[in-house]
Amino acid sequence: MKKDNKKLTRNFYKADVLEVAENLLGKIFVYKTKGKTLKAKIVEVEAYNGKIDEAAHTFNGKTERNKIMFNEGGFLYVYFTYGIHFCANIVTGKKNEGTAILLRGMEPLEGVKYFSKKRFPEKRLNEINKKDLLNGPAKICQAFNITKKQNGIDLTGNKIYLLDAPKIPNSKMIKTTRIGIKKSVDLPWRFYIKDNIYVSKK
């Protein structure tokens, strides 16, 4: 009997960013916070590679903001943008590669009430559409309450980590161009699960 729910280890993250990006789809993101366990299934990601990709934060070398992206794989890179939003990434590859994967869409599994409260403080639970909770990179951080404080967390620890799940077959995976960038716009480095309603944008 195959066990699907083991925590992913360092080796998973140390592979090439594009390989990890494809493998990330379907995996379970877990955040243990304030006695609660929050879980969601990853359905949409984008790969960034500072070596060859002008859109990556690491393209022009190491800075105070992006230094976590130069760690070996298996760390959380969180950045602040547009004066309002945080976005969370999974660092991949070997040390000093400067590669990471942006989490863009998730399906809520556990902690829906918590997500709803963080996303829509003024609304009642029954007015909230579950598909609007985690269908965007900044929405994910808002719902999980992920901020600068979580930047650099080791994903092989017990606070934030991923659980294994069966690989999404190629027939159910869409590979296309990334969203919201002005450089390297033609690289097909966005991956999402076909027909999944929790994907941020078709």
Add this chain to the structure above:
DNA sequence: ATCAAGATTACCT
């Protein structure tokens, strides 16, 4: 010291 851009979102017409 100053400035422009930004891996987005929500709300408007």
Add this chain to the structure above:
DNA sequence: GGTAATCTTGATA
């Protein structure tokens, strides 16, 4: 479809 919101970061226009 269009754009305001909002402020940290990195380069120096």
